[in-house]
Amino acid sequence: MKSVIFRTVAPFLTSLMMLFSIFVLLRGHNEPGGGFIGGLIAVSALAIYGIAHGVETVRRAIYFHPMAIAGAGLFAATVAGLISIIARVPFMTGLWIYPSLFGVEIPLSTVMLFDTGVYLVVVGAISSVALSLEERGGE
Amino acid sequence: MEAWFALLVGIFFTVAVYLMLSKFIIRVLLGVAVLGNAVNLLIFTGGRLTRDVPPVITAGADALGGPAANALPQALILTAIVISFSFFAFLLVLAWRAYEDLSTDNTDEMRVAEPVKEPMPPLGY
Amino acid sequence: MAVPTSSSVDLSAALVLGPATVADWLVILPVAWCFAVGALLVMLRRALNLHPIIAIAGLAGLVLIDGLLLGHVATAGPVTMVMGRWLPPFGIAFTVDLTGALFALVAAIVALAGGIFSLADINDSGRRYGFYPFLMLLMAGVSGAFLTGDVFNLYVWFEVLLISSFGLLVLGSEPEQIDGTVKYGFLNLVATTLFLVATGYLYAVFGTLNMADIARKAQGLRGSAPLMTLTALYVLAFGMKAAAFPVNFWLPASYHTPRVVVSALFAGLLTKVGIYALIRVMVMLFPVEREELSFVMALAGALTMIVGVIGALAQTDFRRILGYLVVSGIGSMLAGIAIGGPGGIGGAIFYALHSMLVMTGLYFAAGIAARLGGGSSIATLSGLYRKNVGFAALTLMLCFAVSGLPPFSGFWPKVMLVKAALDIGAWWLAAVLLLAGFCTLIATGRLFLLAYWRDEAGPVVDAVRLPSTLLAPLAALSLLTLGIGLYPEPLLATIQSAAAGLAEPSAYLNSVFPAGGLQ
Numbered sequence: 001m002k003s004v005i006f007r008t009v010a011p012f013l014t015s016l017m018m019l020f021s022i023f024v025l026l027r028g029h030n031e032p033g034g035g036f037i038g039g040l041i042a043v044s045a046l047a048i049y050g051i052a053h054g055v056e057t058v059r060r061a062i063y064f065h066p067m068a069i070a071g072a073g074l075f076a077a078t079v080a081g082l083i084s085i086i087a088r089v090p091f092m093t094g095l096w097i098y099p100s101l102f103g104v105e106i107p108l109s110t111v112m113l114f115d116t117g118v119y120l121v122v123v124g125a126i127s128s129v130a131l132s133l134e135e136r137g138g139e
Numbered sequence: 140m141e142a143w144f145a146l147l148v149g150i151f152f153t154v155a156v157y158l159m160l161s162k163f164i165i166r167v168l169l170g171v172a173v174l175g176n177a178v179n180l181l182i183f184t185g186g187r188l189t190r191d192v193p194p195v196i197t198a199g200a201d202a203l204g205g206p207a208a209n210a211l212p213q214a215l216i217l218t219a220i221v222i223s224f225s226f227f228a229f230l231l232v233l234a235w236r237a238y239e240d241l242s243t244d245n246t247d248e249m250r251v252a253e254p255v256k257e258p259m260p261p262l263g264y
Numbered sequence: 265m266a267v268p269t270s271s272s273v274d275l276s277a278a279l280v281l282g283p284a285t286v287a288d289w290l291v292i293l294p295v296a297w298c299f300a301v302g303a304l305l306v307m308l309r310r311a312l313n314l315h316p317i318i319a320i321a322g323l324a325g326l327v328l329i330d331g332l333l334l335g336h337v338a339t340a341g342p343v344t345m346v347m348g349r350w351l352p353p354f355g356i357a358f359t360v361d362l363t364g365a366l367f368a369l370v371a372a373i374v375a376l377a378g379g380i381f382s383l384a385d386i387n388d389s390g391r392r393y394g395f396y397p398f399l400m401l402l403m404a405g406v407s408g409a410f411l412t413g414d415v416f417n418l419y420v421w422f423e424v425l426l427i428s429s430f431g432l433l434v435l436g437s438e439p440e441q442i443d444g445t446v447k448y449g450f451l452n453l454v455a456t457t458l459f460l461v462a463t464g465y466l467y468a469v470f471g472t473l474n475m476a477d478i479a480r481k482a483q484g485l486r487g488s489a490p491l492m493t494l495t496a497l498y499v500l501a502f503g504m505k506a507a508a509f510p511v512n513f514w515l516p517a518s519y520h521t522p523r524v525v526v527s528a529l530f531a532g533l534l535t536k537v538g539i540y541a542l543i544r545v546m547v548m549l550f551p552v553e554r555e556e557l558s559f560v561m562a563l564a565g566a567l568t569m570i571v572g573v574i575g576a577l578a579q580t581d582f583r584r585i586l587g588y589l590v591v592s593g594i595g596s597m598l599a600g601i602a603i604g605g606p607g608g609i610g611g612a613i614f615y616a617l618h619s620m621l622v623m624t625g626l627y628f629a630a631g632i633a634a635r636l637g638g639g640s641s642i643a644t645l646s647g648l649y650r651k652n653v654g655f656a657a658l659t660l661m662l663c664f665a666v667s668g669l670p671p672f673s674g675f676w677p678k679v680m681l682v683k684a685a686l687d688i689g690a691w692w693l694a695a696v697l698l699l700a701g702f703c704t705l706i707a708t709g710r711l712f713l714l715a716y717w718r719d720e721a722g723p724v725v726d727a728v729r730l731p732s733t734l735l736a737p738l739a740a741l742s743l744l745t746l747g748i749g750l751y752p753e754p755l756l757a758t759i760q761s762a763a764a765g766l767a768e769p770s771a772y773l774n775s776v777f778p779a780g781g782l783q
Contacts (some may be wrong), residue, residue, distance in 0.1 A: 164446065164450075169494060171450065171457075174391065174454070174457055175457065176466060178457055178460050178461050182460075183466045185464045185467055185468030186467065186468070187464060212440075212467070215416055215464075215467070219460060220422065222420075222423045222775060223457075225427065226423075226426075226629055229427070230450065230453065233430075233434070233442070233445060233449055234446070236434075237442050237446050240410075240437075240439045240442050241439055241442065241443060245649050246446075246447075249446065249447075250443075251440050251442075252440045252443040252444045252518065252521050253516075258305075258580060258641065258643050259501070259641055259643070260580040260642065260710075260714075261643055261718075261725070
């Protein structure tokens with residue numbers, strides 16, 4: 001993409017969308033949002049960056065191979081289910097802890113870990129497809 | 140209400156089956172896509188139709204106040220949509236690859252795996 | 265937000281409040297384990313030389329877990345675990361009875377053998393493409409299908425194993441494979457969609473998807489709900505997955521195209537998942553409807569057997585012969601389900617387990633034969649016996665086993681099925697079973713005669729040593745069928761109580777609804 005405006009704006013847009021995708025992921029437990037939709041937003045961000053600056057740049061920027069990210073997500077989701085073995089409750093039971101950081105209570109849960117896993121699976125799998133399609137389109 | 144939906148589901152299935160009876164992969168593929176939607180609509184209708192009442196428990200209450208829309212069919216459909224979408228994507232790529240590699244989208248001409256003229260088996264030993 | 269700890273609501277009506285023991289975890293562990301190992305493999309996509317080691321260790325672990333699970337179920341009866349503490353029928357339940365545990369264990373053994381065989385069969389490009397992650401994902405799907413106690417969940421596991429089987433089928437991307445995958449892909453997708461249609465109707469009729477709940481409610485709904493329609497749809501959907509006549513054509517069109525180890529795993533696992541689902545639905549959920557459909561199923565089973573062996577007799581390609589033999593075996597299992605009773609169902613289960621081991625072994629043999637003889641057409645293959653006597657002996661054992669000759673594992677299920685068929689007076693079905701066995705013997709005999717015994721056209725070659733990674737899985741499977749053939753009592757007793765547990769599922773129901781549950 002040759003447009004100067006687009007090339008200049010793209011990094012800001014991408015970082016903003018990334019931030020927004022994490023926001024959507026984290027608010028997902030009690031309000032509309034979650035890992036799936038958050039992951040899709042993140043993939044759109046990567047796709048925009050790829051259109052502006054080329055697929056190679058995106059691959060360098062995310063460092064890991066997209067499929068490795070998806071694998072990590074699947075692993076996180078599985079682990080989130082397996083943690084409940086320690087608490088002696090059935091598979092996939094939501095477990096919560098409330099550590100305090102600088103006086104702010106932060107609720108952490110296996111549900112969130114699972115949702116993060118979904119987020120990573122979606123980011124990895126779909127960006128892998130999107131990037132390879134963009135590569136083909138650029139030929 | 141359900142009767143009209145049943146009719147609609149029937150139309151969807153008719154279209155899907157008609158398309159899938161074609162020899163050409165791309166039409167079969169469109170048939171598969173329509174079939175997936177037909178099934179989703181079927182599940183949705185099977186879960187009974189209730190208008191305008193979302194299954195949300197009001198603040199302070201412990202249970203639903205009255206009859207509400209059934210949320211489970213929607214969850215089932217969501218799963219089915221994701222699955223059928225990913226299969227559709229896979230089959231689309233596969234059909235494209237088949238067209239590239241076998242240079243046909245007519246299933247009658249796809250005889251690479253099962254050649255028409257096979258050598259005779261050895262008749263003696 | 266957390267679950268409120270102090271609440272006026274009585275949570276015991278909706279949640280499991282007692283602790284889950286480690287033994288209960290065995291129910292879910294096979295699936296979670298496969299996912300974890302598969303995810304690990306995807307993460308380590310650069311360390312390709314580690315892939316087979318991790319995958320084989322993972323599959324060995326799976327065999328161990330499934331073995332422990334079978335032991336636990338055999339002593340303690342059916343075990344249930346629900347996801348996220350939600351009580352059934354609200355939560356998704358994993359319920360394992362003897363049938364499921366047996367299938368899962370044999371599937372894991374077959375997969376382990378495939379994992380070892382793949383060391384020599386899958387090269388670096390196959391590994392880079394992701395053979396091992398796909399294999400683990402396939403096993404997650406297969407284990408999930410055998411262990412789940414929820415119909416929609418079963419559909420999801422079918423799709424998981426279907427998507428990974430697509431990945432495995434196109435490994436290599438040769439035109440032949442693309443051709444086979446097109447037919448496999450479209451027809452299997454139609455089959456799973458039919459399954460979904462049936463499940464949609466099931467939900468509309470029952471308002472529940474939990475198998476135990478359905479089995480409980482079916483009695484009351486009979487006569488007022490279209491249960492026959494439902495059952496017929498399930499027979500069609502699962503019959504298509506299992507490659508029963510007249511919806512079997514995708515199998516011989518595709519099973520000879522992928523890598524040998526992939527065909528071997530498919531022959532061992534995929535069609536049997538269809539048979540397992542058919543047994544589960546027909547015997548446990550809709551026994552009365554099975555009775556009424558039994559003639560149709562017996563006819564389909566008989567035709568499947570006949571079409572399978574005729575196809576096998578007509579083919580000249582080693583792997584395509586085997587494809588038709590898989591179909592023929594499915595016919596025997598269908599006949600068993602149609603006959604019903606402890607003999608029929610037990611025979612079908614036994615035949616399915618036997619077929620998993622033997623068909624996988626035979627595909628391994630086809631792969632080794634192609635490696636030794638440079639092709640898989642029996643018009644050109646020759647002199648394999650001279651090249652490696654041990655290999656020829658192992659193949660001969662499997663040929664006898666698949667034809668149902670003693671002292672191999674194929675003999676006992678055939679005896680059970682023929683006896684059960686004669687007991688209910690279906691002499692024609694017994695005759696077809698025996699005829700199919702006889703024709704299978706001719707087909708495999710022709711194969712053995714031409715490919716193994718016939719002297720080579722060219723100069724005589726010395727004996728060829730085979731790598732042990734190829735021979736060991738084949739030997740393990742062959743010896744297992746011999747062992748089962750010689751000493752069938754423990755397995756037979758387990759299968760008989762598994763069949764009894766399906767026909768009278770009160771233990772299964774008690775495991776899902778310990779306190780009687782909601783009515």
